[in-house]
Amino acid sequence: MKDGISIGQQAVINAEITTEMYAQFEGEIIHPAYSTVSMVYHMEWASRQLILPYLEDGEEGIGGGIEMKHLGSASAGQSIEVIATIISLTRKSVISSVEVRRGTTLIGTGQVVQFILPKNVIEDKLKNIKM
Template sequence: MKRGMKVGDVATVVATVTAEQFAQFEGSVVHPAYSTVSMVYHMEWASRKIILPFLEDGEEGIGAAVSVKHIAPTGEGTTVTVVATVTEIKGSIIVTKVEARNERGLIGVGEVKQAILPKADIQQKLLESIQ
């Protein structure tokens, strides 16, 4: 991992809620609202944006843990802004606090942990998982 990442570094993802992001299972919409799955995706993406400039050529980030609390609903056409902030750097483990907001306020909070590993190690673990 390249030097320079520090506690307090921030990245943001902004998305407009679409029908594809509704809470649904097997194609059946449960609620016409921004799903927790979509929120987790945007939280992970904001967190990943932080690490990207610091990855060496032979490295990649991989999700290690996600903890999320979905606080309020958000309907179609609403803008969601997700902010990730680095709270800890423990060797190759990067921890971010994440917050999701819409125009009315806070809709979700959580934490994302990512591990920075050599790409070869990740490929080996994937191979082992299918054998």
């Protein structure tokens, strides 16, 4: 990774909830509210913003894990803010703490682990997946 990344750095993304983000399985809406799956996506996306400026040409980030709590809801048309903060940093990993807010209401918390690997190592791992 390039120099400059540090503990405490933050990345923020904002999104407007759409019906495609509702809790659903196989196209059937279960609840007309922001889904846990969509929240996980937004947590990972915000956390990825933290590493993007620091990846070397031959590096890439790959998800290593996520822990989260879905504490509240949001509906179509409402806006959310997702704030990721680096809490742990090594040469090969970045761990971020993430909060999801609807206005001033905290609706999700979690941690995202990203590993930083050479692109060729990731490609080799993917080639070895059995079909």
